[in-house]
Amino acid sequence: MSDLLTRVRRGAGEKGPGGPASGRPGRTPRDLVTPGLWLLLGLVLMLLPFYLEAFWLRAGLFAMAAAIGAIGLNLLTGATGQLSLGHAFFLAIGAYGYCVFAGDPDAGVVGFGMPPLLAMVLAVLLAGAAGGIFSPIAGRLRGAYLGIATLALIFIGQHVLFNAHDLTGGYNGRSVPPLDILGFTFDNERVMVASVPFQAVEKLWYLGLILLVLGALFARGILRSRPGRAMNAIRDHRIAAGVMGVPVARYRGAVFIISSMYAGLAGVLLALIFQRTVPSYFGLILALEYLAMIVIGGLGTVGGAVLGAFFVTVIPQVLTRYSEALPLVSAPGTGGVAPGEVSRYLYGAAVVAAVLFLPGGLVRLPAVLRARRARRRAGTTDTGNMEVPS
Amino acid sequence: MTTFLELLITGISLGSVYALIALGFVIIFKSTEVVNFAHASLLLAGGYFAVVSRDTLGFWLALLVGIAGAALLGMLLEFLIIRRYRGRDHSVLAIVTIGIDIVLITELARRIGPQIFSYRDPWGNTMMQLGPVSIPQTRVAAFVVAAALITVFLLAFRYTSWGVAMRAAAEDRGTAALMGVRLGWISASAWAVAGALAAVAALFLSIFPTTGLDRETGLIALKAFPAAIIGGLDSTTGALAGGLIVGVTQSLATGYQSELSFLGNGIGDLAPYLVMVVVLLIRPAGLFGTRELSRV
Numbered sequence: 001m002s003d004l005l006t007r008v009r010r011g012a013g014e015k016g017p018g019g020p021a022s023g024r025p026g027r028t029p030r031d032l033v034t035p036g037l038w039l040l041l042g043l044v045l046m047l048l049p050f051y052l053e054a055f056w057l058r059a060g061l062f063a064m065a066a067a068i069g070a071i072g073l074n075l076l077t078g079a080t081g082q083l084s085l086g087h088a089f090f091l092a093i094g095a096y097g098y099c100v101f102a103g104d105p106d107a108g109v110v111g112f113g114m115p116p117l118l119a120m121v122l123a124v125l126l127a128g129a130a131g132g133i134f135s136p137i138a139g140r141l142r143g144a145y146l147g148i149a150t151l152a153l154i155f156i157g158q159h160v161l162f163n164a165h166d167l168t169g170g171y172n173g174r175s176v177p178p179l180d181i182l183g184f185t186f187d188n189e190r191v192m193v194a195s196v197p198f199q200a201v202e203k204l205w206y207l208g209l210i211l212l213v214l215g216a217l218f219a220r221g222i223l224r225s226r227p228g229r230a231m232n233a234i235r236d237h238r239i240a241a242g243v244m245g246v247p248v249a250r251y252r253g254a255v256f257i258i259s260s261m262y263a264g265l266a267g268v269l270l271a272l273i274f275q276r277t278v279p280s281y282f283g284l285i286l287a288l289e290y291l292a293m294i295v296i297g298g299l300g301t302v303g304g305a306v307l308g309a310f311f312v313t314v315i316p317q318v319l320t321r322y323s324e325a326l327p328l329v330s331a332p333g334t335g336g337v338a339p340g341e342v343s344r345y346l347y348g349a350a351v352v353a354a355v356l357f358l359p360g361g362l363v364r365l366p367a368v369l370r371a372r373r374a375r376r377r378a379g380t381t382d383t384g385n386m387e388v389p390s
Numbered sequence: 391m392t393t394f395l396e397l398l399i400t401g402i403s404l405g406s407v408y409a410l411i412a413l414g415f416v417i418i419f420k421s422t423e424v425v426n427f428a429h430a431s432l433l434l435a436g437g438y439f440a441v442v443s444r445d446t447l448g449f450w451l452a453l454l455v456g457i458a459g460a461a462l463l464g465m466l467l468e469f470l471i472i473r474r475y476r477g478r479d480h481s482v483l484a485i486v487t488i489g490i491d492i493v494l495i496t497e498l499a500r501r502i503g504p505q506i507f508s509y510r511d512p513w514g515n516t517m518m519q520l521g522p523v524s525i526p527q528t529r530v531a532a533f534v535v536a537a538a539l540i541t542v543f544l545l546a547f548r549y550t551s552w553g554v555a556m557r558a559a560a561e562d563r564g565t566a567a568l569m570g571v572r573l574g575w576i577s578a579s580a581w582a583v584a585g586a587l588a589a590v591a592a593l594f595l596s597i598f599p600t601t602g603l604d605r606e607t608g609l610i611a612l613k614a615f616p617a618a619i620i621g622g623l624d625s626t627t628g629a630l631a632g633g634l635i636v637g638v639t640q641s642l643a644t645g646y647q648s649e650l651s652f653l654g655n656g657i658g659d660l661a662p663y664l665v666m667v668v669v670l671l672i673r674p675a676g677l678f679g680t681r682e683l684s685r686v
Binding site for chain 1: 427484618671
């Protein structure tokens, strides 16, 4: 119970021990630096497609899509304490839902030929609806029971994806119709912007950025307001939350639906980047990767989800690209340790290390370091004082 | 009718193997409140230790090596990682076991590669005739061994001082510690027992009619999760019942696949999960699990 109170208080202090008195007039220089940094970061991200090659843009895009999905999972697992191993299922629903709604009706697989933007919205809603169907279970179970129950979703999803040929194209998957917003198509046709040729990756980059920022702001809004406090209360003490008037089962169900919708959106974005969806991608490994993301980045925070998503998605791609230059890593198929395996060791170990040594994940790293430095400084002055009498 | 009987017997035998895995899973949960998602990799590790030492040591000694190896690995995981966690939230610890699982499975899959290891077991592919029904000898062996192990375990759980200590720890950790139960030893031994049971299960999951141990064998262990959940995570009886339900369901659904063809290929592997979802809808704590009551 006291744990709950400290958490709530920490949440109300906005910046924790580092930034007290944030509501008072007379802002410290630090309060001005932070928005400035965000602005700078935004500007850099906007300019990147003009300088980076397609490989890095693709890696960044994957990370953005993963970040959206991870934010959703973090609302569920991090903030509400509901373990879910079924996130990949909802990613698949988003990806395939978009393909079905927007697909060409004459292409041999079912397609409704809707405008892609509408299809995108519908796919997200469809993922939410799928979460809603599962919410009688999601609302009543918690912790490990829910984790294993959602494991069923993965297997059901894989079964349907491989067998419902008319909808999903079976083993070989189906191609993804490009997104089109008010006549602007996100396809590979070159558009020159400031003498830089813009292809699908460059165009999607901006879409990804916008969706990620919107998704992050929305999630932050939830976490910092009444529902967020209720979710944290359910995680920390279910019964106390119920006593205080939080409808526990309804909240759990609702968070499950929201998290599925985030996954659906991430799925649509992933499908647009891949330009082809295949069922084997949406397996158990993917669901475990999303859990790894939120634990490594930091449970229960939006920033943590984004950091973790970048860590888990970008590292394998970097390792693959530079596999010749790195010691101990060899190209896939040569018998040594392949880059994909190295990255799995890395993030598997990172999950364990994060929980044991850095509870709160990567987002808490600056605060932990600052606290340690402060403690060391305090420690040295203490010994100094003790030495004075002698 | 003969087909049905054959499928039923195969299912019961398969179910008893799942029960072995689920039992280990439940023991770990009862004694440490950790849901061990690394169970699949423990199983694969046990199998791997056995098959690599089989050429030099022969089948029986190799099997012992596998069992001891998996038990030791389980103990090490408990000692090095699980015990170091200082938080209260046990679902975070479940995610830690997922991290462990990712590392172990990747390493084992890399070592095994595309090979398929045969155990060279004494049963081979001989069939047994029981009246009109013919079943592989391996299936009978699986059932007998699993039943014997489960009986021994349940007796030990009931009558030895280790079992009493373990049940006391599951009931109330604080009081048990005050009564002189060494909690660290209890949870380490729980992980060791679970590892050993998983290694035995690995044997029966990779001999005839399966071709051998390969890197996917660990995935079969995932079916023990629904088994444990159907029975109730904190119930040893439940693990047995759940294992049998999963085994029989899977065997029947695979056997009558042609009649169920409208559900698509591979419905047998999916059936246990569907049963689990239905059970959870009706009884959220599983069939034998204790319904959680909280005192405020």
